[in-house]
Amino acid sequence: MAYHVHSDKPYFDLIIGDKTFSSWSMRAWLVAVQSGLPFREINITLDQPKTAAQIAKFSPSGKVPALKQGKIVLWDSLAIAEYLNELSPEAKLWPEDIGARALARTYAAEVHSGFASLRSQLSMDLKHSEEIRHLTPATISDINRVLEMWTTALKVSEGPYLFGDFCIADAFFAPIVFRFLSYKIQIKDKMAKAYMKNIQDHHGVQFWVEEALKEKTPRKVF
Numbered sequence: 001m002a003y004h005v006h007s008d009k010p011y012f013d014l015i016i017g018d019k020t021f022s023s024w025s026m027r028a029w030l031v032a033v034q035s036g037l038p039f040r041e042i043n044i045t046l047d048q049p050k051t052a053a054q055i056a057k058f059s060p061s062g063k064v065p066a067l068k069q070g071k072i073v074l075w076d077s078l079a080i081a082e083y084l085n086e087l088s089p090e091a092k093l094w095p096e097d098i099g100a101r102a103l104a105r106t107y108a109a110e111v112h113s114g115f116a117s118l119r120s121q122l123s124m125d126l127k128h129s130e131e132i133r134h135l136t137p138a139t140i141s142d143i144n145r146v147l148e149m150w151t152t153a154l155k156v157s158e159g160p161y162l163f164g165d166f167c168i169a170d171a172f173f174a175p176i177v178f179r180f181l182s183y184k185i186q187i188k189d190k191m192a193k194a195y196m197k198n199i200q201d202h203h204g205v206q207f208w209v210e211e212a213l214k215e216k217t218p219r220k221v222f
């Protein structure tokens with residue numbers, strides 16, 4: 001377990017898994033960075049003999065990410081994102097317009113509860129770079145649904161992110177962008193391609209990827 005102190009006075013602790021593999025950690029971490037609040041990062045290497053015991057110190061579900069702030073403990077990426085939005089309203093982690101905000105929440109919720117096939121066939125591995133030979137019909141359907149969601153939102157907002165400025169919905173889609181890149185999924189739509197580039201260029205995303213590439217992760221986790 002390694003500790004990264006981002007500030008002398010961290011506002012909360014964020015417990016995350018390997019940056020290479022942990023897509024749920026990436027989502028919560030990006031929202032934490034976007035919140036502008038100083039936080040301390042606690043890193044746990046997943047799928048090791050001591051992993052379960054290490055996570056159990058912080059997260060009652062046995063999963064990461066988890067957020068700890070005094071007596072408050074949260075163990076779900078979407079709940080963490082909502083809490084950070086309340087802690088840091090000036091960061092505008094959701095869109096300002098009520099309709100766009102409700103839609104952005106729906107987007108994040110669909111990622112949070114859906115895309116099971118995409119998740120299992122294109123598991124996040126930021127060091128992976130090889131075209132996938134066979135996609136199952138369920139994965140193709142998930143990919144098409146993601147593209148439909150992106151283009152629908154981008155047509156209205158005109159970018160650079162789904163609802164204009166970077167918001168929680170973008171943090172939730174960021175790992176999917178990297179799944180598409182790692183497995184060389186052919187994306188023809190110009191708006192979707194531009195969106196993927198904008199996600200890759202986001203300062204927090206770049207930092208996360210740089211740190212992932214430095215990780216000496218023993219083996220693939222999931």
Ligand SMILES: N[C@@H](CCC(=O)N[C@@H](CS)C(=O)NCC(=O)O)C(=O)O
Pocket residue numbers: 017021022023024025046047051052062063064065075076077078112
């Ligand atoms: N619904 C949870 C999912 C969390 C999750 O599945 N985390 C994975 C890592 S990405 C995990 O903790 N795996 C560790 C394990 O199962 O031992 C969330 O949104 O935070």
